Amino acid sequence: MTSDHDPTAARSDAEPSERRDSEIRYDHRAIEAKWQAYWEEHQTFRTERRAGREKRYVLDMFPYPSGAGLHVGHPEGYTATDIMARFWRMRGHDVLHPMGWDAFGLPAEQHAIETGTHPSATTARNIQTFKRQLKMLGFSYDWSREIDTTDPGYVRFTQWIFLELYQLGLAFQAEVTVNWCPALGTVLANEEVIDGKSERGQHPVERRPLRQWMLKITAYADRLAQELVGLDWPAGTLAMQNDWIGRSEGAEAFFRIEGKTGTGDDAGFWIFTTRPDTLFGATYCVLAPEHPLVASLTTAERRAEVERYVIDAKNRAERERLAKKDKTGVFTGSYAVNPATGKPVPIWVADYVLWGYGTGAIMAVPAHDERDFDFAKKFELPIVEVVKGGDVARAAYTSHEVGELVNSGTLDGLEPPAAKKKITDWLEAEGLGRAKVQYKLRDWVFSRQRYWGEPIPIYFPVELDDPKGDPRAGAAHRIRYDQPVPLEAAELPLRLPELSDFKPGDDPAGPLARARDWRFFQKDGRWYARETNTMPQWAGSCWYYLRFLDPGNTAVGWSAEAERAWMPVDLYVGGAEHAVLHLLYARFWHKVLFDLGHVKDPEPFKKLVHQGMILGEDGEKMSKARGNVVNPDDIVRHYGADALRMYEMYMGPLEAVKPWQTSQISGVVRFRERVYALAHRPLVAECDEETRRLVHKTAKKVTQDVERMAFNTAIAALIVLTNHLMGKPEVPREALHVLTLCLSPFAPHLGEELWQKLGHTASLAHEPWPSWDEALTVDDTLEMGVQVNGKTRGTVRIARGADAAAAEAAARAVDGVAQQLAGKTVKKFIYVAGRIINFVVG
C-alpha cells in the first residue's frame, strides 16, 4: 500500500473533526430526529402549485390504520413514491405527495364489539401510531393535506357522491341473495362461508334474499374495459380487470317449450350463447336451479327429484357451486324446441348453469363445449357434430374460428364466424333472437349491515297502524322501502349515531336499526325511517385522491381549479391485491364524476405500479401465526430510517416478491457509514479525470434508474462511486456534492447532513438535481472481449472509434488469442465496435 492510500495519512494534516474513518460514527437517532424536526419547522414539503412548472401527483394507496401498526411491507411502496416525489421536486416540478387514512372498516368495529371501545377511539389511536411511524421514516408528505375517511367533513362528500349516483339511477335497491348468518346477525362475504358454516364460530349460514343497495357498475362495463387501453399499468392488472369485466359477444335465442306457442314469458325461455353457429347441435337445454320456469316445467313424476335438487343447490353457497366438480343435474320431464331444427330437446336443471350470468339458461351443444360434453356423457344425452375439425365422440371440438359447418341446414359449408353472423341474422328476422354482448361483471352490492361505515343518506316514509303512534317507542309500523327519499346536499353529512352496543342483532337491518332516536324522525308531521345499512369500506377509497387536491374545502369535495391543477395521478403505487376491486370501483366513480363534469379526465390513475410483497426470512408470507413478522420500529431503532429505506429499495426490483433478510441490512449500513466518513475527509477543489468521469457516469446512471424506478441498481451505482472515493485520502468537492444529491431521495436524513457538511444552510429538498456532461460518460478507450469461435480468450483495450483493422491487430496480439489462432486460418473476423471481437477459425 502506498502512503497516499493510507487513510491515516490524512489524519496528520486534518482538522480535529477529520478523524480516521473507523472512529466516525453516524448517530442515526440524533441525525434523523434533527432533520425530521427541521422539515416540520420549515414546512419543507408544503405543496405549491406554481405557474410554468410541471406537476407530478405521486400517490400511495392509503392504509387502513390497523391496531398492529406499520408492517415492513408498508414502507416499501411508500419509500418508492417518496424517492420519486423527492426526485421530481429536485427536478423543479411541483409535487403533490399526500397521505391519509382509510379508516372505516371491520377490525375497529370488531374490537368495539369485544371491548366496548368506540371504533372512533380505536381509529384515532391507530392513526396516531401510523402517523408516528410514517414520520419516523422521513417521508416527504405534505401533512397539511392529511385526510381521514371517517371524518364527518369527509363522509359528507362520500355521501354527496352517493347522492349523485342515486340521482342518475346508478344507485338502486334490489333483493339480492346473500349469505345470512342468523347466529352472528350479519351478512357474510362468500369468502367468510366455508361448507355452509360461518368461518368464525361455525354457525349455519343460509342463502337468503335481502334488500340491498346496489351500484349499477354494469352500465359502465364497456367503458371500464375499453378505456383500460392506453393506461400505463402492469399488463397483468389490465388483464385481470379485463377478465373481471368479462365482455363476450354472442346471441340470445328463444327456446319455445314444446306444446306452447308464441314468445311470451311462459311459452319458453331465452338462452345466451357465444356459439349461435352451433345452434343445430343443441341437443338439450339447461336451466339454472333458480330459474323461475323450473317449477312450472317440471312434470308430476319428476317433481320430487327436481325439488330436492333445487333446494340442495340453493343451500350451497355460491363459492362452493363455482368450485369445479362432477356435473350434477336432473331432468324436468319437459322439452323445448330447437328453433333451428324444430326438434324437441329435453330441458334439464343443473347447477353448472349460473343464475347470475346471462339469462340463467343455456342451449347445450355437447359436441362443441366441454362442459356440455361432460354432462352429456354422464347423462347419456345425444351428441351431434355441427363443426368438422375434431373427434366429437371422444372430446368436444371447441374452436370457434377453424372448421366447417355440417348437419346445419343452410349453414353447411360455412366457417364458424360466417355461420354466427348468418344464424344470428336469421334469428333476428324470425323474432327468435338477436346479437347480444354479455358481461361477467355484476352490479355492486353496496350496503353492509354494519355500524362503522358511512350512513347511506336515504330515508323512507313510515306507515303507522296508529297514526298517533311513535315508532321510536315501538309502535307498529311499516317502512316503505319502495319510496326512498334522498337527503338534500345541505343536510350532509349524515352522522353516525352514538351507540354503546355495536353487536349485529337478529335484525338484518344492522346495528343502526337499534338507534331508534336516530333512525326515526318526523318531518312535516310525517314519520320517516333512515336507511340503516352503511356503505362498504371501498366507498371512502373511491375518491380520496380527489379530496387530497383540496382537503380544506368545506363548500365542495374539491374545487375545479385544484382538480385542473393536479389531476390525473401521475404515479400510483400500491399492492396487487387491489388490482381489481378498488381500482375498478374508483375508476367507475371517476367516470361517473367525469360524465357529470366534476372531473376533466375519464381515467384517474395514469401510471400504476404494484410493489412486490416482502416475505418473512423463511420465505413465507409474514404473519403473526408464523412468528416471522418484522417490525419497522425495531429496524429503525437499531439501524435507522435511512437504512430501512435503502435496504428495502436495494433488496431487488420494486415489483418483485422478495424475502426479508435482516443480515443484508449491514450492507447499506456500512455504505451509509462510509459515505459519512468520506464527508469528514479533507475536501479539495481539484478532481482527477477518472473520478470526474465516474461522477458524471454515476449521475447519469442514477437519474436513468430512478426514472424507471430501478432503485436497486441506482443504489449499486452510488456504492460504486463511494467505494471509488474511499480510495482517496482527499475527496473532490464536486464528487461529494453529486453523491449527496443523488443519494438524498433514498437516504434523506443522511443527504441533509452531508449537505450541511458541504457548507449549505438550507435543505437540499429543492436543490437542482445533478446534471451530467454526456461526453464525460463515454470513455475514449474501452476494454473489449476477444473471442475465438465465440469463446472468450482474452481482453484488449482499444480506442473507442478504432477501425476493424486496428482492432484485429490489437486482438491478435493478445496472448491467449494468438495461441488459439496459431496454425489456423481465420475464416471470418467479426468486429462490432464497442461490443465484441470474434475470430471464426476453421
Next chain:
RNA sequence: GCGCAGGUGGCGGAAUUGGCAGACGCGCUGGAUUCAGGUUCCAGUGGGGUAACUCCUGUGCGGGUUCAAGUCCCGCCCUGCGCACCA
C-alpha cells in the same frame, strides 16, 4: 384447466438492439489493525481441474437459429400470484 409473472453462485440480485454471465450487497476464506471484537480496512470468492499459466464447464430441462444465446424460436418441467363451470 385458463391468464400473468418468474426460474442466473451458498443467499438477495445485475446484465441497451443477441456481444467479456454473475455488477452491487450479504455470507464465506485469508491477511492487517485492535486488549478484545458480532469493529474497520485490504485481498480472494460460480463449479471442476492444475505446481502454475493454459484449460474444461456453467443462467430450470431438451432441441434449434446465429460468428455469438440468460436474452430469439420450438417442445417440456417447476415455482409464485390471480381467475376458476361466465355458456
